[in-house]
Amino acid sequence: MKERNWVALVLAVVLLKFLGYRIQASFTPADNYLIACGSSQNVTFQGRTFVPDSRHSSLSLKSGSSFVASSNSSVPSPIYKSARIFSGIASYKFHIKQEGRLWVRLYFYPLPKSGQNLTSSPITVVTDDIVLLNNFTFKNYNGSFLFKEYAISVTSNTLTLTFIPSNNSLSFVNAIEVVSIPDAVLPDRALSGLNPSASISGLSSSGLSEFAMETVYRLNMGGPLITAQNDTLGRTWENDVKYLHVNSSALNVSVNPASIKYTASITAETAPNWVYATAEAMGDANVPGMNFNVTWVFPVDPNFQYFVRAHFCDILSQSLNILVFNLYINDDIAYASLDLSTLTGGLNVPYYKDFVSNSSAESDTLTVSIGPDSMADTTNATLNGLEILKLSNDAGSLDGLSSVKNLLPRSSSRKNNIGMIIGCLAGAVALVMALIGFCFCCLASSKSKTTHQGHHPWLPLPLYGNSLTMTKMSTTSQKSGTASCISLASSSLGRFFSFQEILDATNKFDESLLLGVGGFGRVYKGTLEDGTKVAVKRGNPGSEQGLAEFRTEIEMLSKLRHRHLVSLIGYCDERSEMVLVYEYMANGPLRSHLYGTNLPPLSWKQRLEICIGAARGLHYLHTGAAQSIIHRDVKTTNILLDENFVAKVADFGLSKTGPALDQTHVSTAVKGSFGYLDPEYFRRQQLTEKSDVYSFGVVLMEVLCTRPALNPVLPREQVNIAEWAMSWQKKGMLDQIMDSNLVGKVNPASLKKYGETAEKCLAEHGIDRPTMGDVLWNLEYALQLEETSSALMEPDDNSTNHIPSIHLAPLEPFDISVSMINGGNSGTDDDAEDAATSAVFSQLVNPRGR
Template identity: 75%
Template sequence: MSSLKLVTLVLSLYVYVYPSLAASFTPVDSYLIACGSSQNVTYLGQTYVPDSHQSSMISLDNQKKSNTVNSTSSVPLPVHQSARVFTTTTSYKFDIKKQGRHWVRLYFYPIPDHNLTSASLSVVTENFVLLNNYSFKSYNGSSHLFREYSINVTSDSLLLNFVPSNNSIAFINAIEVVSIPDELIPNEVTSVFPSTPINDISNHAFETVYRLNMGGPKLTPQNDTLGRIWENDKKYLHVNGSATSVSINPSMIKYTERVTPEIAPNWVYATAQTMGDANVADLDFNITWVLPVDPDFTYFIRAHFCDIMSPSLNTLVFNFYINAENAYLDLDLSSLTGNLDVPFYKDFVCNSSNDQSTLTVSVGPDKVAEDANAVLNGLEILKVSNEARSLDGFVSVDNLVVSGFKKNKQSGVIIAAVIGGFVVILLLGLCYCCLVAKRSKTGQRKPSWLPLPLYGNSLTVTKMSTASPKSGTASCISLASCNLGRNFTFQEIMDATNKFDENLLLGVGGFGRVYKGTMEDGTSVAVKRGNPRSEQGLAEFRTEIEMLSKLRHRHLVSLIGYCDERSEMILVYEYMANGPLRSHLYGTDLPPLSWKQRLEICIGAARGLHYLHTGAAQSIIHRDVKTTNILLDENFVAKVADFGLSKAGPSLDQTHVSTAVKGSFGYLDPEYFRRQQLTEKSDVYSFGVVLMEVICTRPALNPVLPRDQVNIAEWAMMWQKKGMLDQIMDGNLVGKVNSASLKKFGETAEKCLADYGVDRPSMGDVLWNLEYALQLEETSSALMEPDENSTNHIQVIPLTPTEPFENSTSMVDGANSYTDEDATSAVFSQLVNPRGR
């Protein structure tokens, strides 16, 4: 039995026998409601009462317009046995004895045989949107929906409005409204990038996304004074063997005045993940957890630490990273706690790491530490409500139908609000007219940068700043003076995008949202609007402009211009009609690409990358090669996009560039990740992942799959080395691909994914092999076409692929080798004879 399984088994038995070692927190408000039930329901030692038992403390409006349903078969949880169904907006009203922060927990289960899978609903409070148009149509009958929210209630009542959407129905199985300590969420938190204090975050609503017990068993509400559930972390580990579980008796945890059982139960601090190979020679090695998230939101992250494995004080010093950024360096638990087995926690705020919709958390040893080890005991990730006061999209409460409880407010209040609003609008209009008049006199625009703080917080960097947001310093170098493309006015951008109409939204990335725009002359463009809360900010914005202003290539997306007015960071590109490569591989209803199309797209992207590596005065490393950054025009010509993370390559007397790790998990070169040494071969590795995505049509990372299938690079390589890549290829390609072409393609991807950069080919070699794979496919297709006067079948001659020149540094010469689509190197003339050269 493995050590992790043994620890989990022992602790699970211990948890079962001894449910709690700490005094329970007693909530002032505690509503546990079994919706639609006619009797009490017991779940995890708690009793849920029927919602039909109206009292002075809880009421349900429009009850006569709702109906109840009950399950006649087994259900996942006891609270799923019944449900209340709504055909019109209906509200639960809870009397609040103590204002402050409360859990709001919602249980949904589309009970079979009652057509609840057709439900589409929204859930809103008076101030926040919790769910927006959630649909159960894709429900597969084996799972259920649970949502946990933390809301600061500032009145003597809480309304939960259930709104049927899309002419459908709404329903709910069970509700919990329970008060919790206000200090659970602080008022000020540190932003990760840039490192800046964020104020008033406690006024936001939160949704629990992850709550992990590192190295330990799943904990139920019976083992937590605040009724929380803690999952085991194993399925989120980026590299399973990178961590080793350790544990102690939970009674040994020494709580302090700052850290109480309400912060986290002792079961969390009594278990941990540590380095899989303590005192590892490579001190850049980390334990990393990869967690899928919604990229449109900011996240509150709480990390729990407790030194339960050191033999003495002052031996454990390590680093904590979020999205590969330094969140907490030189973390010395001994100096912070003064003893072993004393819990400690730290809070942060950040966004997702990239448009792949993931958030990563890592711990790794500090280079000066006596004990080259690191530890993480628990992790909580909460989604923070956005500027629309929503936790699901950008729709506000005012845009959703609300309950009769709100409609019954005194008309005088409503009239006063209308009059007040009118006066405010009038004053704003007068101010705007004065501002326009002043601008017309001066004829000058004075835009300023708003870097990355959450909700407009304090760090100020000027429009002309070239400094990293981390430093908070700026040098005055005007973008406009650098001849970096057309400088659009914000009004031009607004006109082109119809005021950023959501119907024109093309996609969402790590930098921000991308809209389709139409300029005055009718030219279609892609407008990328920076999100001020994104991690990719001023530095990436300037890098993108500077890089693309110097580069012109048929297989690189062209930058048309930018806009830096009104604290905006906006980039304007040529419009790519067919969008990202990924959308043609999976996740959409677009028709599948043929094998030839896929080869041509890969070849186009390889040409773009080869030009970056060899065509400019100094090589450029893209650093974020992935299927969402390969765009297709109206003719399916591939172009590489998104140069915000690009880096100048090593000079002639260097072998690599030493830099912090940036990029997208699933595509990251493992050697770069371990050693923080960047080379052109890092792009080659990422491109190898792209090649596997093209053949297998699945994401680079998919945490919901079995452990050996999560990472496409590992999974596909396993099949490739067996010579069985055809067993996992896209079903749309089965029987339609020449075996020799597929073999050459697989071999190329395999070489790109070599563990060490020196063993990988250059992009020139990759390009040669892909051209050869295409030639094999085209020759095969020509041989397969029968003579129109012949009734005999033509036998396809087996094709023997050849290898590119050994140790070739480039198969294509010069910076402009591929700017003409008809230009072909003399090397490829040897491919006319598919038997060899």
């Protein structure tokens, strides 16, 4: 069926090209500026004509320090053949005929033969009140050109685009579009979900017109690339395949575009009929049943909210009221029991729904999923198109935290006025602040004995009882409201820090001490009074996920102590703050030593020792407590290194107690970071210790190849490191993709053992994966092969086909033979104890020993 659909799609595309694909072009924009910057003649691009910026009668360029550049050599598109280069602040002023939203599209390409180093030129672009780009450069950008699309509200008869070069630098632009948007295309409302139970954070009670937007993703599900030439509003729609989490989970379907039945409220301006004529439906996810979701994963900036529009059209069904399914954004149900027949009244009728969401709390991604409704007769789901637009923040920015007024230089007269105002008010403000400070100190002193009696404003009762307690109520009547609780400080949960101590340790959360940002909040380096270095994680009151992390971290780390787990020193729960204090890890996260920084590369031995340390920590979690603990977010950012490069597992905010003895798994909502998620857990929502093993397998490949787990900018087959590295491992050519710094410096036998271990970890089904004890044993073996390669025999090809069966019996200090024992571990505890006494291996030779 999939092949037939693709044949139909290809034939339709050919027909589209042959007929010129004339769409219902009913909209004529009131404002339509197509500007070829620096060009001396008109430029035809995607069926439209761009006019030189020097010839446009309704456009004025204000700049006394700009010049043009052009190139006759190969460029990505004709629109990039010329550029206007600015050595000082310059602006384009557009005269606007009709107020409302406008598309502002910017084209950038650093012409290689312009005589200027445009690749390193920082680009900052602002409108009258919105920051579009802030210090972007091509230096660390993966692409050769940059196209940006924004939706800006204009309430006056002009729009000004200002280009701000940094000191002694240049800025440039190749082309600009300013085009009117029909009012119906971007309405003022977006829902957070139709269901009362829907929990997506949104702006359902707020208007969207006050926000500027930046197009981040616009996808044609299951269909071809649609360029501006084939869209009435000049939009580009790309295919969705590279964003699919599991490629085989989706199936392309298509119909004749002429069969799409637009309505009065949904027209070709909403989306071209090619978007609604193609779709992704549920394919083969290689699971026993059909109860799985089709998921798309999108890297996003976690500091912004996103407008999400999902396009639907039932081109699958043969009759009405058959197709009913669910739509998810991140881990939340955005729309439950979505019945397109009821909503549209027919087949092949377009429909869309708008939402506003943050990124996933656990990672810098936004996910969109479709899946069958459990009450429906048919097990299927569909999605035709998807648009994701970033919303401007409180600073009026779409790139960073700086506002327009902070980026534009102030006039000298304004500086003088501000200086006079400050001078007049300085004395009064100082006096008022002193009085307020004195009153505050008195008030704080009078209430110091009662501050711990009120409930924490973040915490729904009875999570902690009060701001310093766990939920353990006394026998005092709760009706009286005077029940006492057992304090955290008296429960061996670490030291309680006052908030003032936290402020002193972090120099009032000095941004220069910032170590990182996570779902819970920001992490700062701190120094206690006795000189002890600590890491201070300050919760974000607006993060619901942070609340769960605070509780879980304290509960988990208060009962866990291990050399390879980051230790919790204490906490602060005061002044409406939630703060966790950890031991300081001087060398930061493992990922920082793999890529993205200028830190020196790790040696192969260092990498093995780090992986072994992390494996020991995870093995302890799985086996060291009365009931196992599943970390659920194993990744290179959660493996931290101390000053001696000793690895410690961190961040237990998503951890979950493992299954009881009479259970095989824990049924729970999917949490974790995409790229590291166990596909079996993702599909079936069944969590086991083997889910951590899969994530650790991804870490092993990341350590070897020094690239992110997911990188959507790479070719499709390379996006997911697990799939890509496994394809090379199966060919026995893992050395072809490993870090270039390791080439020629790794013992082949050690690399072979390492690759086989990672391969077993990444097995599709959990039952086929080794335990963390087995993984640890094999990594230690790989380290020994590296350290004593001259005296060790390379293992036989069949010696590691089943990792749990491997035993090493030391005959001489450095003479080790490997044997295969069918049916699992048959050695005795004495055997394991003897092996552990050697200087070569740890006590974990027999995993059952722990």
